[in-house]
Amino acid sequence: MTAKDLIRKLRERKGTVLSVTLHVLVLGWGLVSFSARSLEAPEDVIPVDISMDDTSKMMQGIKTGKKENPKPLADKIGETKPIDDAVGKIDRKEVVTSTSAPDPTPKPVEKPIEKKPDPKPEPKKEEPKQAEKKPDQKADDPIADALKADAKKPPPKQETKAAPPQPPKPKERTFDQSKIAALLDKRDPSRQAVAGETLNSNAALGTPTGHANALVATWKGAFVSAVRRCFNFPYNGTDADQFEVDIDIQLRPDGSVASDPVIVATRGPSSSVSRALAESAKRAVVQCQAYAFLPKNQYDTWKYIPMTFGLKDML
Amino acid sequence: MSKLPFVTRRRFMMAAGSAAALGVSSARGQGRLQVNPGESQLPIAIPAFVPGTAADGQVGADIAGVITNNLRRSGLFAPIDPAAFIERITNIDVAPQFQSWKQINAQDLVTGRVTRQGDGRLKAEFRLWDVGTAQQLTGQQYVTSPEYWRRIAHIISDQIYERLTGEKGYFDTRVVFIDESGPSERRVKKLAIMDQDGANVRYLTRGADLVLTPRFSPSTQEITYMEFGQGDPRVYLYNIETGQREIVGNFPGVSFAPRFSPDGQRIIMSLQQGGNANLFVMDLRSKSTTRLTDTPAIDTSPSYAPDGSRICFESDRGGKPQIYVMAAGGGSAQRISFGDGTYSTPVWSPRGDYIAFTKQGNGEFAIGIMKPDGSGERILTSGFHNEGPTFAPNGRVLMFFRDPGGNSGPSLFTVDVSGRNELRVPTPGYASDPAWSPLLS
Numbered sequence: 229m230t231a232k233d234l235i236r237k238l239r240e241r242k243g244t245v246l247s248v249t250l251h252v253l254v255l256g257w258g259l260v261s262f263s264a265r266s267l268e269a270p271e272d273v274i275p276v277d278i279s280m281d282d283t284s285k286m287m288q289g290i291k292t293g294k295k296e297n298p299k300p301l302a303d304k305i306g307e308t309k310p311i312d313d314a315v316g317k318i319d320r321k322e323v324v325t326s327t328s329a330p331d332p333t334p335k336p337v338e339k340p341i342e343k344k345p346d347p348k349p350e351p352k353k354e355e356p357k358q359a360e361k362k363p364d365q366k367a368d369d370p371i372a373d374a375l376k377a378d379a380k381k382p383p384p385k386q387e388t389k390a391a392p393p394q395p396p397k398p399k400e401r402t403f404d405q406s407k408i409a410a411l412l413d414k415r416d417p418s419r420q421a422v423a424g425e426t427l428n429s430n431a432a433l434g435t436p437t438g439h440a441n442a443l444v445a446t447w448k449g450a451f452v453s454a455v456r457r458c459f460n461f462p463y464n465g466t467d468a469d470q471f472e473v474d475i476d477i478q479l480r481p482d483g484s485v486a487s488d489p490v491i492v493a494t495r496g497p498s499s500s501v502s503r504a505l506a507e508s509a510k511r512a513v514v515q516c517q518a519y520a521f522l523p524k525n526q527y528d529t530w531k532y533i534p535m536t537f538g539l540k541d542m543l
Numbered sequence: 544m545s546k547l548p549f550v551t552r553r554r555f556m557m558a559a560g561s562a563a564a565l566g567v568s569s570a571r572g573q574g575r576l577q578v579n580p581g582e583s584q585l586p587i588a589i590p591a592f593v594p595g596t597a598a599d600g601q602v603g604a605d606i607a608g609v610i611t612n613n614l615r616r617s618g619l620f621a622p623i624d625p626a627a628f629i630e631r632i633t634n635i636d637v638a639p640q641f642q643s644w645k646q647i648n649a650q651d652l653v654t655g656r657v658t659r660q661g662d663g664r665l666k667a668e669f670r671l672w673d674v675g676t677a678q679q680l681t682g683q684q685y686v687t688s689p690e691y692w693r694r695i696a697h698i699i700s701d702q703i704y705e706r707l708t709g710e711k712g713y714f715d716t717r718v719v720f721i722d723e724s725g726p727s728e729r730r731v732k733k734l735a736i737m738d739q740d741g742a743n744v745r746y747l748t749r750g751a752d753l754v755l756t757p758r759f760s761p762s763t764q765e766i767t768y769m770e771f772g773q774g775d776p777r778v779y780l781y782n783i784e785t786g787q788r789e790i791v792g793n794f795p796g797v798s799f800a801p802r803f804s805p806d807g808q809r810i811i812m813s814l815q816q817g818g819n820a821n822l823f824v825m826d827l828r829s830k831s832t833t834r835l836t837d838t839p840a841i842d843t844s845p846s847y848a849p850d851g852s853r854i855c856f857e858s859d860r861g862g863k864p865q866i867y868v869m870a871a872g873g874g875s876a877q878r879i880s881f882g883d884g885t886y887s888t889p890v891w892s893p894r895g896d897y898i899a900f901t902k903q904g905n906g907e908f909a910i911g912i913m914k915p916d917g918s919g920e921r922i923l924t925s926g927f928h929n930e931g932p933t934f935a936p937n938g939r940v941l942m943f944f945r946d947p948g949g950n951s952g953p954s955l956f957t958v959d960v961s962g963r964n965e966l967r968v969p970t971p972g973y974a975s976d977p978a979w980s981p982l983l984s
Contacts, residue, residue, distance in 0.1 A: 452578050458675060460582040460650055462619030462708050464939050464959040466912075466921070467896075474575060504709025509578070515675025536575040 447522055447530060454519055459512035461505055461539060468539035471496035473506040477533045483519035509537035584621040585707060587614060588649035590632045595658025602692050603657045606667060609696035612740060613714045618964030623649055635670055644674045653703060665689045669699050671706055681706045693742060698984055713935035714739060717980045718942065719757045719766050722746065723952050723973035734768060736783065741969035747781065756800055759980040760807045767791065767801040767810055778812050792825050792832060800843045805851045813843040822856060835873040846890045847871065855889040855898050866900055868915060879917030888931055894938030897960060901930045910943045912960055923962040933979045942968065944975040
């Protein structure tokens with residue numbers, strides 16, 4: 229069939245072609261918009277899932293990270309910390325590393341005795357790769373995952389067979405009376421491994437879309453935590469929540485205080501207490517400098533910081 | 544198109560959630576970072592005062608000890624154990640090595656020196672340092688007779704307290720109370736006075752007659768109290784310095800529950816009239832007496848507002864004892880206590896912000912505070928028997944007495960107006976009915 233014949237046939241069946249084209253467009257649009265939303269989600273979660281001390285680190289990319297890999301690594305993949313197994317709970321049944329996906333099924337690790345050693349090695353699970361390729365489609369919606377998992381009805385033991393790269397040597401089963409507390413601890417022993425040593429599991433160059441808002445919120449939290457460490461104010465009145473002082477702070481690019489913090493306003497039922505509070509706050513800002521963790525490339529956002537010091541949590 | 548608002552809103556909510564957890568919030572909508580204190584107790588280091596001569600070593604250590612005890616008992620300071628000190632202060636005229644005090648997490652440092660002058664008097668100097676910024680916050684020196692070294696320690700404590708909290712201290716004060724001794728059926732009650740920390744107890748009466756409800760004058764070193772003498776119980780006035788004692792007024796019948804006006808010129812009290820009691824005020828200079836209430840009820844325990852414009856008192860005119868407030872010159876009274884149980888022994892805070900009371904109900908006696916309009920009632924402590932609150936001169940701490948019952952006897956306690964930091968006050972024996980003096984200096 230020549231191209232001309234094809235064109236002729238198409239002209240003859242205009243309605244069909246139009247219908248097919250429209251369907252493709254509608255479905256395609258649906259797919260694109262659907263996936264676009266879910267792609268964004270993990271990035272949104274990143275700035276929230278932070279610890280107070282390491283907020284900046286958590287947002288920071290790694291220079292050696294691959295540009296084409298902008299997604300954060302799944303937290304639970306990779307090396308786990310050795311678990312302090314009180315009795316070598318079960319032989320040849322290594323405590324398994326969780327996979328990247330949230331595990332909707334209860335972990336059978338809690339009842340290791342009931343588990344039979346499974347001689348058949350299960351086929352390797354695909355989660356690690358999936359997590360790298362399409363992490364957004366995976367971990368984004370735990371409910372959907374749970375439904376999928378139900379549909380497949382995987383046997384519980386399969387869930388835990390994540391095939392660690394190097395199975396640890398089987399421990400000899402022992403009983404140590406001094407570790408009874410650990411024996412009674414029914415929590416997942418792998419929780420320590422999940423906590424991991426590496427706080428920065430985001431082996432990427434950083435989020436490519438540049439979430440400036442989230443970053444600002446992050447350094448603010450870290451800055452407040454840092455100042456708070458030096459801000460102790462003794463007060464035992466019942467009207468603590470009425471005291472506030474506004475203080476403006478100017479910082480140098482290295483995070484040190486550029487000039488004497490300025491008391492802009494004081495509020496509270498006692499002017500002498502407000503004044504003491506303001507002076508105490510100023511001293512705290514000076515004492516805890518330099519705030520070297522502040523992101524240098526965002527100096528414009530923190531070279532001048534208006535702050536309010538209060539006594540709200542003291543009742 | 545719909546993606547952006549979705550993501551933005553979600554991110555905003557996430558960020559707001561994490562910000563709230565960190566104590567970050569926008570203050571007054573101006574994008575200000577909000578910071579609240581990490582701790583409400585200030586870590587402070589108070590090394591022994593440097594002695595001028597070896598003979599002054601003990602008093603140097605004792606002064607630091609009294610200051611440490613005062614600040615610790617306030618609940619607002621956390622004095623650091625001297626065993627942790629790295630630097631040994633030997634000269635207070637040179638700046639301390641701040642790094643070594645930072646290392647032990649001291650936020651403030653008190654250095655001092657005691658020397659004996661040529662006339663035998665004791666000179667005490669101190670400096671209060673902010674460790675973080677290496678600046679001196681205050682420094683003073685005092686000279687006194689050696690036997691008043693505790694007083695100097697209290698005054699320095701007040702200086703430190705005021706400089707760091709912005710409020711007047713209450714350490715250089717005394718407490719008058721009823722010392723109780725002997726078995727419960729033959730209890731001997733003596734009027735006694737001591738420093739607020741329980742030191743320097745002195746007895747003002749010998750215990751032959753029963754004494755009750757001592758109250759300090761706000762402006763002088765006088766106290767007024769009720770004593771059961773040979774005849775009817777009477778209100779007395781007693782000068783602590785001279786030991787002089789006199790009956791207040793010459794009323795028929797029983798006079799009781801006296802208290803000074805804020806200017807110290809008048810005494811307000813109850814006078815028994817038949818089965819009733821009414822409030823009267825007597826001018827101490829002119830000796831003129833004015834009736835304030837005239838009800839067929841028992842009106843008692845009057846206490847002035849610090850500005851002298853109003854009084855609060857206890858009355859059972861509504862059927863059971865409750866707290867009322869009225870103008871200092873008399874007139875209509877407004878009931879302010881409406882909770883379950885009965886309310887008695889109201890006392891107005893020297894700050895004016897609260898009225899403290901004893902509340903009885905459900906077989907317990909509680910100490911509480913409420914605002915002068917009756918709102919904001921807050922119970923600070925409760926139990927079998929707590930009674931008789933009295934405010935520290937800065938209005939931040941209350942003292943009261945607690946009687947566990949049985950063969951035991953009462954003890955004195957302090958508690959913050961926030962209800963925290965309840966502490967027993969050491970006394971030589973049983974003690975009740977405390978009254979806190981104004982600041983001595």
